[in-house]
Amino acid sequence: MRDQTSTEMETATPGVSRPAGPVAYVTGGYPKVSHTFIQREVAALRALGLDIVTCTIRRPPPSEVVGAAQQAEAARTFGVLEAAKNPLHLLAAHARVLARSPGRWAGAAALAWRARSDGLKAGLWQLFYFLEAAVLARHLQRTGAVHLHDHFGSSSCTVAMLAARMAGLPFSFTLHGPDVFFEAHRWRLDVKIAEARFVACISAFCRSQAMLFSAPEAWPKLHIVHCAVDPDRYAAGGRDGCSLLFVGRLSAAKGVPILLDAMAELAVSHPGARLALIGDGPDRAALQAHAVRAGLSDRVTFAGYRDERGVAEALAGADIFVLPSFAEGLPVVLMEALAARCAVVTTRIAGIPELVRDGETGLIVPPGEAGALAGALGRLLDDAPLRQRLAEAGRAAVEAEFNLAHEPAKLACLFAGDAP
Structure with missing residues (x-):
């Protein structure tokens, strides 16, 4: 399991509930200047004493990683596609996940099929997400993560959902919109909400859209958690x-x-x-x-x-x-x-x-x-x-x-x- 830094331990806030181990964060591109609010959120969680393992599906271009703080964050962030582009690494990740729990690997494959949207192209993308998910799952196992959280609810969330199933972890996501609401069926918000332990909705309007695309029995897991500033x-x-x-x-x-x-x-x-x-x-x-x-x-x-x-x-x-x-x-x-x-x-x-x-x-x-x-x-x-x-x-x-x-x-x- 990854050790918390002394700074994170020293700034832990008494009285705040914390999970029993590291929480992994994943987005499509992290860190980058247009999503600085996520980096602030990660830093605030670390200050509360949580061990946050950051992951990104793809690495943002250098022009979008600005300043020493973002560069340091980028250096400590695991790149999924960066690892998956190595065929040996990709095959090894699937082999290790499959050997550790063939049932979870098969369950993730079935979930990927169920969560696909219509069309051949969408099916091919779902295959790519499934392949990437094993790389992320293997990283989660190495770090001892106990929970996986995604921001935005689109492609990176699909990878997160499948990786969590492979790794046997609960997953959650922060839902923003509006783009994901325009294509709710493509991104299968219904399946993702059903699979998630909870969904953090950035506003009451956002929560209402999540309710629109999910079954009523899933509504209690929809929580309003605002993005925030200092x-x-x-x-x-x-x-x-x-x-x-x-x-x-x-x-x-x-x-x-x-x-x-x-x-x-x-x-x-x-x-x-x-x-x-x-x-x-x-x-x-x-x-x-x-x-x-x-x-x-x-x-x-x-x-x-x-x-x-x-x-x-x-x-x-x-x-x-x-x-x-x-x-x-x-x-x-x-x-x-x-x-x-x-x-x-x-x-x-x-x-x-x-x-x-x-x-x-x-x-x-x-x-x-x-x-x-x-x-x-x-x-x-x-x-x-x-x-x-x-x-x-x-x-x-x-x-x-x-x-x-x-x-x-x-x-x-x-x-x-x-x-x-």
Whole structure:
């Protein structure tokens, strides 16, 4: 069994339930900058005294592993495909699992067949997941893991479910959405929820979708465990009353064209308003062209990628954070913005209203409506006391409900088999 480091042992928190051995975490790509919240969760669980063994199906490219902390985490993370690409290693993993428990290996094969989706291509992918699962199962046996946990519920979760069956371990997963809900049958959420010891749902909306795709007898295992941030990492800085900020991937789901149209509407009534967009993505060139056509070249800045510290610094100087998304789970960046005491404008979709309560911790507008978005932004630009009231209430909401000091302890209890 893997030993806990002295730091992990020294920072263990009394009174928090902990499992009897290591808990393995797996995702499709870990660690990487876009999923820093998972790394924070892992660090918080280690601080609670849990021994967390990190695994990744594929290693992210070096450009997505940023900073010394992520590089160190990458070095201690087991790569499944990296090992599976060696045919001898792959065959040896299956042989060892089969020799140790032929019944579990056969049970995993039957589960893989039952959990496949329609079509030949899907069946071939299921075979690949089954092959990868033995490599992960063998690693779990070597580390003495007592539980396996996945994030997201899609392909890595399929591998996790099969690996846990081969290794004779319970498994669980954190369900985010929205993409997995769009293809619930493809990813066989019904089977995964039925097989899991528990499912951590990031919002009540997320839990409702899990209920939609599972049998009622499985509903008691659906628990709300929020993604979370450390509010102390975020503080307000100097603000000028006209700075707007967007942080996110420049892709269709984020609704940035609507934001640019709203900025064009604000040009006359609020000529001093300025928007910075942090992030990159496939739509960047098209969005830059959109901004030029709309006459926004001197009002909108495409700042590109920024690391965690850079985002925190940008939030400290922003008066208003705006996220006009069409599809989300419950964005961590909204938690960060509220923690930094930004007034927030976002859309009424998925779990967002559970964090941003309209008129209380921010303003919410219908998705896809540039006029409504421009109206909400103009309202905040005109009303500094309203911005301040929303900002303070938003910070308090994050401290109370989306705090890294509280949420990981719920997971620790679930890993130990207790109710959080």
